[in-house]
Amino acid sequence: MAGGHEQLVRPQVMTAVEDLMARAASGVLEVTGNPSGAFYLDGGRIAFATASWVPGLAARLRAMSPALAGLGGLSSGGEADDAAIAGFAVQRGYVTAGRLHELIRSIVVDVFLVLTSPLAMDSPVAAIRFTSTRTYWTEIFPRLGIDLIRGEALSIAERMAEQGLTPSTVVARCDLQAPAAVVTREQWALACQIGEHASALDLAARRGAALADTLECLAGLIRAGLCTPVRVSGHGQPSPRVPGGARSAAVRPTRPHGERLPVRHAAQEHPPWLAGLAGPGEAPTADILRQVLNGLRKLS
Numbered sequence: 001m002a003g004g005h006e007q008l009v010r011p012q013v014m015t016a017v018e019d020l021m022a023r024a025a026s027g028v029l030e031v032t033g034n035p036s037g038a039f040y041l042d043g044g045r046i047a048f049a050t051a052s053w054v055p056g057l058a059a060r061l062r063a064m065s066p067a068l069a070g071l072g073g074l075s076s077g078g079e080a081d082d083a084a085i086a087g088f089a090v091q092r093g094y095v096t097a098g099r100l101h102e103l104i105r106s107i108v109v110d111v112f113l114v115l116t117s118p119l120a121m122d123s124p125v126a127a128i129r130f131t132s133t134r135t136y137w138t139e140i141f142p143r144l145g146i147d148l149i150r151g152e153a154l155s156i157a158e159r160m161a162e163q164g165l166t167p168s169t170v171v172a173r174c175d176l177q178a179p180a181a182v183v184t185r186e187q188w189a190l191a192c193q194i195g196e197h198a199s200a201l202d203l204a205a206r207r208g209a210a211l212a213d214t215l216e217c218l219a220g221l222i223r224a225g226l227c228t229p230v231r232v233s234g235h236g237q238p239s240p241r242v243p244g245g246a247r248s249a250a251v252r253p254t255r256p257h258g259e260r261l262p263v264r265h266a267a268q269e270h271p272p273w274l275a276g277l278a279g280p281g282e283a284p285t286a287d288i289l290r291q292v293l294n295g296l297r298k299l300s
Contacts, residue, residue: 028130061094110212113156172230190214
């Protein structure tokens with residue numbers, strides 16, 4: 001299975017995964033583009049997945065326990081590497097098999113979200129390629145069905161749309177307009193790491209956290225009025241989009257020196273329901289995201 005650059009968009013990745021799982025295939029489905037990644041299939045079920053926008057297994061385990069800092073010497077991303085990392089963590093008692101399964105499911109949901117959702121309008125797919133091969137994943141790794149993963153990913157995408165968020169949406173801290181705000185400890189810890197500008201991609205990578213959880217926290221901070229999405233103005237400079245028309249002097253339109261988001265490129269050949277939804281360099285609005293989700297549901 002392979003596809004040419006000009007014919008591919010994100011929902012086709014979901015179609016490819018569904019087709020392979022229906023055929024009980026075993027092998028690796030590779031997606032190149034921005035983001036890029038891979039799904040590892042075993043008998044029509046997902047054993048693991050990776051993506052360039054999603055913190056890998058080693059990063060997630062290191063964030064769970066300081067005792068796992070030594071995992072920094074292992075390179076997460078290859079089948080043998082991730083199997084070794086999982087085996088090491090369970091054998092040494094740093095994580096139970098059940099907790100590891102939960103962690104892997106979280107990673108797979110994040111990967112499914114970023115590789116199949118067209119929520120970032122300028123996240124092109126260069127190629128989709130499946131290599132049929134014998135699986136080497138141990139029983140330490142769960143075998144996940146498509147319905148569970150797709151349902152969780154779509155639920156996250158719906159909540160993202162409500163706040164006008166995507167993984168690459170830049171957010172900035174802003175002055176609180178209300179007398180007080182109630183946030184969780186996790187939300188407050190995330191707010192302290194935002195700086196002047198950051199995205200869910202930046203923050204998840206920095207913390208070794210689930211991308212979905214990071215998006216949920218950012219959505220809570222936006223509702224609480226502690227941060228706001230930043231949109232690109234007509235002059236190419238970031239400008240704050242404060243909910244309810246509130247203005248904040250704490251939000252600056254410039255990006256700190258040396259801080260960069262992942263490089264992104266203009267998408268090619270959108271399907272009819274994506275046509276005209278957003279121009280290059282623009283962050284999609286909440287209405288646009290809802291239109292995209294409606295189109296995505298038709299493919300599921």
